[in-house]
Amino acid sequence: SQELEQSPQSLIVQEGKNLTINCTSSKTLYGLYWYKQKYGEGLIFLMMLQKGGEEKSHEKITAKLDEKKQQSSLHITASQPSHAGIYLCGAVRAGNMLTFGGGTRLMVKP
Amino acid sequence: EPEVTQTPSHQVTQMGQEVILRCVPISNHLYFYWYRQILGQKVEFLVSFYNNEISEKSEIFDDQFSVERPDGSNFTLKIRSTKLEDSAMYFCASSEALGDQPQHFGDGTRLSIL
Numbered sequence: 001s002q003e004l005e006q007s008p009q010s011l012i013v014q015e016g017k018n019l020t021i022n023c024t025s026s027k028t029l030y031g032l033y034w035y036k037q038k039y040g041e042g043l044i045f046l047m048m049l050q051k052g053g054e055e056k057s058h059e060k061i062t063a064k065l066d067e068k069k070q071q072s073s074l075h076i077t078a079s080q081p082s083h084a085g086i087y088l089c090g091a092v093r094a095g096n097m098l099t100f101g102g103g104t105r106l107m108v109k110p
Numbered sequence: 111e112p113e114v115t116q117t118p119s120h121q122v123t124q125m126g127q128e129v130i131l132r133c134v135p136i137s138n139h140l141y142f143y144w145y146r147q148i149l150g151q152k153v154e155f156l157v158s159f160y161n162n163e164i165s166e167k168s169e170i171f172d173d174q175f176s177v178e179r180p181d182g183s184n185f186t187l188k189i190r191s192t193k194l195e196d197s198a199m200y201f202c203a204s205s206e207a208l209g210d211q212p213q214h215f216g217d218g219t220r221l222s223i224l
Contacts, residue, residue, distance in 0.1 A: 033212060042114075042201060042217035043153070050210060088153065095166030096141065096208045097155040 003027060004091055004101035012107045018077050021104045023089030025070040031092035032072045034063050037103070038085045046074075046087075079108045112136045114216035116202050122222045123192055131187045131219045133202030142185045143203040143213060144177065146170070153201065159185065189221075197223045 005024045013019050023032065031050045035043040047056045052067030060077045076083055086105050090098035115134045123129045135142050144156040158165040159177055174190045185204075189196055199220050203213040 043215040045212045048212045097166050100153040
């Protein structure tokens, strides 16, 4: 099984709808990053979560970390076409290397 | 806003040739990383670098790979004798510190081996 599983793998939502992306780790989470990747481009840093129960928000995006469940969720409120892209979670491992999930491909229909 | 810059954006090379991918990390950052993403697959860690030394490397980072910080601004990844399976997007990242400072990524170099 994969170390970091993201669900769903892809998502199509109508503009204005809310959505949630999940990231579950098979190993203890010491820190978790969320990035957004546009097709064929680099990774844009969104948020970093380090403590269990931590919740952070940036504009309409909120991320939470549940250390006990070894899980993080990313919630987008009132989605817009600009939110479209691939959302990646990355877990911090030894030596500060990041292990990434497979990504969630989000499309927002106007 | 400061950013990580990578050149070239696209590199096409014959199999067996050497290739050097270049990165300029954010100026006050001390930790540097290379990752790669084969088309349709996950982003994978290659190597981390601090204080002119490799800190960590993955099993992907074998003897054909090397990294260097030749001056105060550049950070390079060299692949000595490229193989078809080296075709991928290569991302450079940098961070100010370990732990509580995020890694910021460049836009990547798309390497195509023919």
